[in-house]
Amino acid sequence: MEDKTAEEKTAEEKTASLTILRTAGLVEPEFFQAVADVVRRYNLTVYLSTTQNIRLLEVRESDRDEIMRELAAKGARFKGQVKFPLAKTCVSRPHCKLGKFDTFALAQRIDEHFQGWEKIKPKIKIAISGCTAACSGPMTTDIGIVGTPVGLDIYVGGKLGALPKLGRRIVRRADEDRVIAVIEELVTYHYNQPGKKLRMFKLINNDDFPYPEAV
Structure with a gap:
């Protein structure tokens, strides 16, 4: 041969x-x-x-x-070198007339804030949309940020797939500092739950979930 x-x-x-x-x-x-x-x-x-x-x-x-x-x-x-998920982001202001804020700047701020963050489990996804048209899918992902004329709304527990679910709106009219704080709170809660590869929609009805009601 x-x-x-x-x-x-x-x-x-x-x-x-x-x-x-x-x-x-x-x-x-x-x-x-x-x-x-x-x-x-x-x-x-x-x-x-x-x-x-x-x-x-x-x-x-x-x-x-x-x-x-x-x-x-x-x-x-x-991929594999960075543990914390990068946010899926629409173009928003100034590139879209519907955009209410600079989504690129917020995505960069989130990335910088959580750089080197170790207490994170797989399956967390984040999306940022400059307006309620929600082009980046913030209402159908684990943590979503949506721009409105009066501030930023935060959603949790959405998902796509064969059985899609809309997320629960847990915060209204937030500024960027509040967004960072809520993301940190949510990913910390997610990290402390038993099990691996948990999606947020499986956790939002837990008795100790920090945001039990929609707003």
């Missing part, structure tokens, strides 16, 4: 995806160029995920570490 060529071995090598995390889905031109260079050099496919991240497909195991080193040098963070 003939030995396989290098090309045949490469073709058979196991591949996987590599997800690059982007706060609020924002990408600077220089970083876009760095990703494009890597994609061309390693013959990859780019997928822009529904969670507003960049996913590189068909990454060979032998190339993975080098790709991560190259992109990390340009400021990339990767």
Whole structure:
């Protein structure tokens, strides 16, 4: 039996995806160029995920570490390195006439506040919408923030999937400081519950849930 060529071995090598995390889905031109260079050099496919991240497909195991080193040098963070979820964010003000506040700024503030946060379990998702049109799905995710003319409303316990649920509005007319405080309270409560991979909708009817009533 003939030995396989290098090309045949490469073709058979196991591949996987590599997800690059982007706060609020924002990408600077220089970083876009760095990703494009890597994609061309390693013959990859780019997928822009529904969670507003960049996913590189068909990454060979032998190339993975080098790709991560190259992109990390340009400021990339990767799934698995960051525990706290990045908020899914609509464009809002000043890019949308319906937007009531700067969603990008709030997403950045949340990211910075919870940088390095260790007390977090999987399955928490956050969404931010600049208005009640709710384009980013804040009412159907674990923690949602919605802009209104008089402040920010906070929802908890929403979900999509085969049996979607609307979240419970627990706070009205909040400012950004209150939003940060409530998120911290909710993720801490979630972390302290027994079990793994819990969605918020399973917890909001607990006797000790901090926000038992809709407002």
